[in-house]
Amino acid sequence: MNKAINETVTSDFDITKVRSDFPALDQEIYGHKLVYLDNGASTQKPRQVIDKVKQYYERDNSNVHRGIHTLSQRATDQFEAARVTVQKFINAPSDSEIIFTSGTTESINLVAHSYVRAFLKAGDEVIISAMEHHSNIVPWQLLEQQIGIKLVIAPINHNGDFLFEEFKALIGEKTKFVAITQLSNALGTITPVKEIIQAAHAVGAKVLIDGAQAIAHTHVDVQALDCDFYAFSGHKIFSPTGVGVLYGKRALLDSMPPYKGGGEMIKVVSFSGTTFNEVPHKFEAGTPNIAGVIGMAAGLDYVSELGISKIANYEHDLLEYGTQKLLTIEGLKIIGDAEHKASILSFQIDGVHASDLGTLLDHQGIAIRVGHHCAMPVMEFFGVEATARASLAFYNTKEDIDALVSAITKAVEMLK
Numbered sequence: 105m106n107k108a109i110n111e112t113v114t115s116d117f118d119i120t121k122v123r124s125d126f127p128a129l130d131q132e133i134y135g136h137k138l139v140y141l142d143n144g145a146s147t148q149k150p151r152q153v154i155d156k157v158k159q160y161y162e163r164d165n166s167n168v169h170r171g172i173h174t175l176s177q178r179a180t181d182q183f184e185a186a187r188v189t190v191q192k193f194i195n196a197p198s199d200s201e202i203i204f205t206s207g208t209t210e211s212i213n214l215v216a217h218s219y220v221r222a223f224l225k226a227g228d229e230v231i232i233s234a235m236e237h238h239s240n241i242v243p244w245q246l247l248e249q250q251i252g253i254k255l256v257i258a259p260i261n262h263n264g265d266f267l268f269e270e271f272k273a274l275i276g277e278k279t280k281f282v283a284i285t286q287l288s289n290a291l292g293t294i295t296p297v298k299e300i301i302q303a304a305h306a307v308g309a310k311v312l313i314d315g316a317q318a319i320a321h322t323h324v325d326v327q328a329l330d331c332d333f334y335a336f337s338g339h340k341i342f343s344p345t346g347v348g349v350l351y352g353k354r355a356l357l358d359s360m361p362p363y364k365g366g367g368e369m370i371k372v373v374s375f376s377g378t379t380f381n382e383v384p385h386k387f388e389a390g391t392p393n394i395a396g397v398i399g400m401a402a403g404l405d406y407v408s409e410l411g412i413s414k415i416a417n418y419e420h421d422l423l424e425y426g427t428q429k430l431l432t433i434e435g436l437k438i439i440g441d442a443e444h445k446a447s448i449l450s451f452q453i454d455g456v457h458a459s460d461l462g463t464l465l466d467h468q469g470i471a472i473r474v475g476h477h478c479a480m481p482v483m484e485f486f487g488v489e490a491t492a493r494a495s496l497a498f499y500n501t502k503e504d505i506d507a508l509v510s511a512i513t514k515a516v517e518m519l520k
């Protein structure tokens with residue numbers, strides 16, 4: 105993060121038009137224009153997504169794969185078209201490798217239960233990093249208790265960089281699985297996932313990438329990465345809550361037992377034995393979040409139209425601008441200054457409690473997140489209980505950063 109401050113931060117897209125697509129951005133909080141900087145927790149939704157969900161409920165609402173009537177056909181067609189949209193968005197070889205889940209958390213738990221529980225045994229090692237979100241820690245800890253796998257933690261340094269050589273040194277013949285975030289929600293670190301995957305594959309270990317944060321900020325190509333599994337949530341990429349994706353390589357998905365039992369995931373049910381449906385349906389028991397899936401396809405289309413590389417460039421400049429502006433505040437320390445970083449500004453201010461700061465910022469219309477960001481181990485590593493976190497999206501502007509800095513300055517004066 106050493107580029108000179110960029111006072112202009114220009115976008116290759118029409119930022120005024122983009123902002124007008126997001127109705128929630130156009131409101132006042134406590135008499136101040138809303139400045140929404142909590143995109144790491146959840147993003148706002150463009151009108152295109154809201155309209156799509158509304159249209160589904162107003163016209164097409166029905167169950168999928170179950171009826172021959174027109175509404176059910178329409179719902180099914182849109183639901184399956186959404187699978188192809190996701191496939192293309194992450195460049196998966198086949199739409200059968202796209203499983204709809206309720207979000208990243210469920211996607212990771214699916215892999216924990218249907219792959220790791222089924223194929224690993226006591227003493228086998230699963231490597232995660234020291235900066236994972238709880239949803240990429242706890243499922244593995246549960247399996248540690250239940251089947252005796254060993255969880256191994258790959259270290260980071262005090263800038264928040266992933267230590268690749270140290271990670272490689274942990275890999276050995278016992279390593280059977282690696283689960284790593286592509287972008288840390290607490291620090292903003294971008295991890296070298298391609299190299300991690302290559303190193304894991306060299307010993308035959310499979311790799312899951314937690315793409316919850318990365319998906320909205322970097323171009324994801326699961327074939328170029330060669331990851332075995334990739335997980336993300338709709339709500340982090342301008343799409344509805346309660347819907348997400350697990351990509352898995354077809355051969356692995358075929359070999360895995362189902363995760364949940366119920367309707368939709370079966371071929372034939374009988375008391376003498378039940379046979380399971382093909383992938384992806386084998387992993388989609390019960391009525392899915394149909395409106396969410398259809399809305400997510402609209403969200404991905406929106407991002408594709410803007411262009412993820414344009415988004416990444418714009419956000420990169422905004423992150424540098426924000427970093428340098430924040431550092432002008434006396435006593436402010438950025439937590440996480442990795443060489444490769446995106447979208448997250450986590451910080452602490454001497455003598456100021458993060459939750460007090462969050463409240464005072466809210467009263468000035470600024471939405472940030474304060475707390476441990478569901479990453480308590482990384483907070484412990486940095487010796488802090490909580491940080492304040494501003495997380496960016498392409499609809500944020502230099503003016504948003506200026507408003508944040510001026511609101512922090514006011515808040516600190518009030519708190520001291």
Ligand code: PLP
Nearest residue numbers: 207208209237239289316317337
């Ligand atoms: N992984 C990371 C890196 C995250 O940031 C989050 C959410 O903040 C998750 C996983 C969990 O995502 P969800 O709550 O949408 O399942």
